[in-house]
Amino acid sequence: MRHRTPLTAAASAALALGLWAAPAEAQAPEGIAAFETDGGTLAVTAPSELATLPALVPEREDFAFLGDAGDLVWVAGTVDGTTYPTLDASAADGDLTLGLDKVEGPGDAWLYTFTGPGLARPLASTADGDTFDLAAGTTAVVVLAVDEPGDYTIELRARQDASGHGSTPTGHAQTAAATAVTTYALTAEETTTEEAALIAADPAGDGNAQAAASCEVIADGHIDVGPRFVDGEWTVQLRDDRASESVWRDLEDxxxxxxxxxxxxxxxxxxxxxxEPGQEIYMLPQVQAPGIVWPGWNTQDASVIEAVPGPVDWNLQAVDGPGAFTLFLTGTFGGAEVLFDSSQTLPQTIAVPENTHAHGNFTFAEAGVYRLTAEFTATTADGETVSDTKDLQLAVGDATDPNEACSGDGSGSGDSDDVGKDDDGGFLPTTGTGWLLWGLGAAAIAVVVGAVIMAATRKRRSTEDADAS
Incomplete structure (x- = not known):
């Protein structure tokens, strides 16, 4: 029995934004296939031949469907090793069900895509006959891969169901089922793993279509930046709450x-x-927005609560980027409380109260690579001053390659953490359907935000008073 995987409109839209570790952008204008429907007729337009590149399967669990880490595969359809074509159903008047069939060839073929967190997701293959659904009016970034060298003829089948699933996006009911098939011819040239590795390592060449950034690229979901004790050392890290089990990651990775x-x-x-009013800026909002990463900060790690009885100073030491960076809070009545503004003299400091979790509006004036140098300093119950400085790395804008922002080598894979609690009762948030921040949680957020505003105001006033004296 064939398994069907839905590719929803939201997922397709997110994928079309290039939310992968290496920037997967739609190949304009034709893509790998474009679907048009007119009543009961379904037409597929697509290039008849696809070029291929050899690649090595990454050492990542989400790529296990292609084989073992280090195995040779050949990817088809990629333009330059980082730009991928699309399945385009923007003109279709009904949802499509898609699958692959192999007419000839020595191995199997897979069609896969990437989810918002940057994980590979198989859609269909000639090995198991799986199919998937593509919503009308959407596009999806895809990769076609084969696992043996040789000549292939592969069919992409598309089916539009008859009426019975409601009206189309334009309000017109579907009248009849329709099917269409397009055929791809491709050749996977004989090569060695060493040659494939050389292609991947050659920045001036075609690149490796499988190569991911050394860094973990986070494009959606909830994260926090904050201090904790790691093996007894005060360390600034990033808490990644995208999965059911949270992970603390090194910021350079x-x-x-x-x-x-x-x-x-x-x-x-x-x-x-x-x-100026009306001018566009990049903003990661204080309230979680779909398809956009939601950064915050917290002093709620159990090790911090236990060892630090007072506030933690968050010092913005430097900002390296093409434009200004600001962090501000939206008040109860819509006003703005500026915490950091890189257009003013740095460093700047706010005091974050103990056992605090908060979010604000992170803004960037221009697209490009940004590094925010942040120092977190505190005094322990024993009177010891602890401090650590790290860079928060960002790739702002669709055209900015996350690899350019990455300073790490991926060696910091992160430490798992219990979700939703710590040993001393501090609340650590998770995301997803259960994380209803706005509305039910508004009162709690107001308390946290109010505390941060007061602390920041006091800190600034004390600094101003010192300067005046």
Whole structure:
């Protein structure tokens, strides 16, 4: 029995934004296949031949469907090793069910895509006959791969179901089932693993279509930056809450990717520090938004709660990037409380109260690579001053390659953590359907935000008073 995997409109839209560790962008204009329907007729337009590149299966569990780590595969359809074509159903008037059939060839073929967190996701293969659904009006970035050298003829089958699943996006009911097939011819040239590795290592060549950034690229979901004690050492890390079990990661091994969908117009009012009203800036909002990473900060790790009885100073030491960076809070009545503004003299400091978790608006004036140098300092119950400085790395804008922002080598794979609790009762949030922040949690957030605002205000006033004296 064939298994069907739905590729929802939301997933397709997210994939089209290039939310993978290496920037997977749609190949304009034709893609790998474009589907058009007119009543009961379904037509597929596609290139008849696809070029291939040899690649090595990464040492990642999500690529296990292609074989063991280090196995040779050949990927088809990629333009330059990082730009991939699309399945385009933007003109279709009904949802499509797609699958692969092998007419001839020495091995099997897989069609796969990438989820928002950057994980490979198989869609269909000639090995098991799986099919998947592509919603009408959407596109999906895809990769076609084969596992043996030789000549292949592969069919992509598309079916549009008859009426019975509701109206189409345009409001017109489907009238009849329709099917269509397009055929791809491709050749996987004989090569060795050494030659494939050389292609991957050659930055001026075609590249390796499987090569991921050394860093973990986070483009969606909840993360926090904060201090904790690791093997007795005060360490600033990033808490990754995208999976059911949270992971603390080293900041040099993480890049936050900010897509063009994070462009927002500057509103009227107390926002002159951002620029002129109506001018667009990149913003990671204080309230979680779908398809955009949601960064916050916390001092809630159990080791911090146990050892540090007072606030933690968060010092913004430097900002390296093409434009200004700000972090501000939206108040109860819509006003802005600026915590950090890189257009002003640095360093700047706020005091984060103990056992605090909060979110704000992170803004970036221009697209490009940013590194925010942050120092977290505190005094332990024993009177010892502890401090650590790390860079938060960001790739802002669809055209910015996350690899350019990565300074790590991926060696810091992260430490798992219990979700939703710590030993001293501090609440550590998770994301997903259960993380209903706004509304039910508004009162709690207001308390946390109020505490941070007061602490930041006191800190700034004390600094100003010292300067005045």
């Amino acid at each position: 993480v890049v936050l990717q900010v897509p063009d969908t994070a462009l927002f117009p500057i509103p009227e009012g107390d926002y002159g520090f951002l620029g």
